[in-house]
Amino acid sequence: MAVTLKGLRAFSTVLRYGSFTRAAGLLNITQPALTVQIRQLEDSLGLKLLDRIPKGAEPTAAGRELARSLEPLLQELDHTIAGLQDLAARRRxxxxxxxxxxxxxxxxxxxxxxxxxxxxxxxxxxxxxxxxxxxxxxxxxxxxxxxxxxxxxxxxxxxxxxxxDQILAVLPPGHALAALSAIPLSALARERLLLLEADSSIRRLVDDAFAAAGHIVAAAQEAVHMGTLVSMARAGLGIVLIPSSAAEIRMAPELAVRPIGNPPIRxxxxxxxxxxxxxxxxxxxxxxxxxxxxxxxxxxxxxxxxxxxxxxxxxxxx
Structure with missing residues (x-):
């Protein structure tokens, strides 16, 4: 018969409170059921762990030896279980x-x-x-x-x-293309473009779209951050191509923003x-x-x- 966690907890609780009756109540089981768990643990170990006395129960020499190692192990286990329950409940x-x-x-x-x-x-x-x-x-x-x-x-x-989302064109102040509701790639190909660096997914998407339409374009300026490009557009240095969901679009509400078409770049x-x-x-x-x-x-x-x-x-x- 294998040693079980239930049996170890039963032994630890009886030992802690010195009473089968109180331990059974704390473990929410009947006293006969608790007695069975203790007996099964003793049978598994081949050792007597507890002696009944008039006032309750006390450990044998083997029981004391088990208790020295068992209590800190159970405390660590309880701590671990509580931590896992916190994770499951999203408390930490x-x-x-x-x-x-x-x-x-x-x-x-x-x-x-x-x-x-x-x-x-x-x-x-x-x-x-x-x-x-x-x-x-x-x-x-x-x-x-x-x-x-x-x-x-x-x-x-x-x-x-x-x-x-889709790629948008952010135009410098007063740019003629702001008169259009959507800007075709052929028109953008003739403009000074402010683009993200070549290792970005947006840049690859833009380059592929121009290539598919038969246009090979070079960036007038490149940058790592979209905010830098928007600031360049504000200074009149060119047109920025950035995704519609980019927070940087809000940096310069005075600048015209137009979709690219047709078809759009998504x-x-x-x-x-x-x-x-x-x-x-x-x-x-x-x-x-x-x-x-x-x-x-x-x-x-x-x-x-x-x-x-x-x-x-x-x-x-x-």
């Missing part, structure tokens, strides 16, 4: 997330604020990275999940679609996870808040850009 824990800079500056602040409001003890650690780096970080286990544009992930990664942003690992309760909670932000009335990540829609200038996305 941390999630590590790698995300595109555009997502980190738009969707995540609202999502993390909502998470803090509902679960104050949960922590989120965000790493900004371009799409390829996000996949590498998730694959290597350096983060728990990622948010990036769709790539062919391979067998160890899985994707869940979050939203779709991208899908997805949640990237290890297919062989389950998300922790903390990670699941964060994903829930991200989806809440995206589904909120002010969010426009999944909608077409409409310059006359007030929500378009204040929405969130990637």
């Amino acid at each position: 824990g941390m999630v590590r997330l790698a995300a595109l800079p555009s997502v980190a500056s738009s969707v995540l602040p609202g999502a993390i604020a909502r998470l803090r409001e509902s679960h104050p003890s949960l922590q989120v650690r965000v790493r900004e990275a371009v799409t390829g780096q996000v996949y590498d970080l998730v694959r290597a286990g350096e983060v728990d999940l990622g948010i990036a544009t769709d790539l062919k992930p391979g067998g160890e990664l899985s994707l869940q679609r979050l939203f779709e 991208r899908t942003v997805s949640l990237i996870c290890r297919s062989d690992r389950s998300l922790s309760p903390v990670a699941e909670a964060l994903v829930e808040k991200v989806r809440e932000v995206l589904e909120a009335p002010s969010g426009h990540a999944a909608r077409d850009w409409n310059p006359d829609d007030p929500a378009a200038a204040s929405g969130t996305g990637s």
Whole structure:
């Protein structure tokens, strides 16, 4: 017969309170059932652990030896179980997330604020990275999940679609193309373009769209951060091409913003996870808040850009 945790707890409780009657009450079992558990433990060990005395029970020499090691083990186990229950109930824990800079500056602040409001003890650690780096970080286990544009992930990664947005043109002050409701690629190909660096997913998407339309373009200026490009557009240095959900669009409300067409340049942003690992309760909670932000009335990540829609200038996305 195997030694069981139930039997060890029964022994520890009787020993702690010196009474079968009180121990049975605390364990919410009958006294005969408690006696059976103690007897089974003794049979498994081949040793007598407790002697009944008129006032209750006291340990034998073997019982005292077991007690010296058992009590700290049970305390550590109880501590571990309590910690796991806190994780399951989302009372504590941390999630590590790698995300595109555009997502980190738009969707995540609202999502993390909502998470803090509902679960104050949960922590989120965000790493900004371009799409390829996000996949590498998730694959290597350096983060728990990622948010990036769709790539062919391979067998160890899985994707869940979050939203779709489109690439927009942010025009410098007084630019003639602001008269158009949508700007064709052929017109943009003749302009000074302010683009993200070549290793970004947005830049690859833009370059591929121009190439498919028969245009090879060179950037007048490149930058790592979209905010830098918007500031350059404000100074009249060229046209910025950034996603519709980028928070940086709000940096310069005086600048005209127009969709690109026809057809528009679109991208899908997805949640990237290890297919062989389950998300922790903390990670699941964060994903829930991200989806809440995206589904909120002010969010426009999944909608077409409409310059006359007030929500378009204040929405969130990637």
